[in-house]
Amino acid sequence: xxxxxxxxxxxxxxxxxxxxxxxxxxxxxxxxxxxxxxxxxxxxxxxxxxxxxxxxxxxxxxxxxxxxxxxxxxxxxxxxxxxxxxxxxxxxxxxxxxxxxxxxxxxxxxxxxxxxxxxxxxxxxxxxxxxxxxxxxxxxxxxxxxxxxxxxxxxxxxxxxxxxxxxxxxxxxxxxxxxxxxxxxxxxxxxxxxxxxxxxxxxxxxxxxxxxxxxxxxxxxxxxxxxxxxxxxxxxxxxxxxxxx
Numbered sequence: 315x316x317x318x319x320x321x322x323x324x325x326x327x328x329x330x331x332x333x334x335x336x337x338x339x340x341x342x343x344x345x346x347x348x349x350x351x352x353x354x355x356x357x358x359x360x361x362x363x364x365x366x367x368x369x370x371x372x373x374x375x376x377x378x379x380x381x382x383x384x385x386x387x388x389x390x391x392x393x394x395x396x397x398x399x400x401x402x403x404x405x406x407x408x409x410x411x412x413x414x415x416x417x418x419x420x421x422x423x424x425x426x427x428x429x430x431x432x433x434x435x436x437x438x439x440x441x442x443x444x445x446x447x448x449x450x451x452x453x454x455x456x457x458x459x460x461x462x463x464x465x466x467x468x469x470x471x472x473x474x475x476x477x478x479x480x481x482x483x484x485x486x487x488x489x490x491x492x493x494x495x496x497x498x499x500x501x502x503x504x505x506x507x508x509x510x511x512x513x514x515x516x517x518x519x520x521x522x523x524x525x526x527x528x529x530x531x532x533x534x535x536x537x538x539x540x541x542x543x544x545x546x547x548x549x550x551x552x553x554x555x556x557x558x559x
Contacts, residue, residue: 499554
């Protein structure tokens with residue numbers, strides 16, 4: 315816990331699922347969390363919950379598809395707390411479907427949120443980290459990036475891109491910055507909400523109900539990466555349910 319105390323951590327996609335669980339855990343361990351998501355009501359409720367428990371929290375409504383929103387999140391962290399120790403690029407969507415259905419709008423949404431959203435986070439935070447001489451990027455990918463399944467081609471490609479970008483960033487980062495990829499398997503989140511294919515959505519929802527990880531498990535993995543000493547870079551954590559094939 316001491317290694318997380320007073321660290322300033324910004325989180326995208328923070329209003330629910332892995333983002334919310336991570337915000338709660340890090341705040342409980344003494345971090346100053348700066349939260350971003352599109353949904354104001356859930357975001358405000360989470361911030362109030364953290365504040366009522368004695369935690370430090372700031373928040374802003376943001377859409378990671380807009381570069382200026384990523385910049386505003388990083389600016390809020392620096393203005394409120396004087397620095398930024400870590401950025402968790404967690405926002406993501408997964409409207410998966412068979413390629414034959416040609417759901418181009420869904421494909422573009424996954425590219426815009428899952429890939430461009432991470433790049434915009436890097437765009438906003440990298441100059442700050444360079445100026446500080448320290449910083450930690452934590453990018454949420456997926457086990458889908460390692461094992462391609464039917465209906466998940468575009469989603470898997472977007473998460474494979476997150477891994478590739480993260481590895482390139484790690485190699486360019488030098489000895490002052492850290493880069494971690496978190497690759498969860500099935501996790502109990504609102505992942506299925508964005509799916510437009512009803513059959514696929516029902517299948518994913520049933521799988522999550524049957525054996526998915528609680529989001530708190532992924533949050534603990536993220537905390538583990540953050541709490542390591544500055545000279546230890548946790549490159550990737552793959553975390554999945556024991557029952558997941």
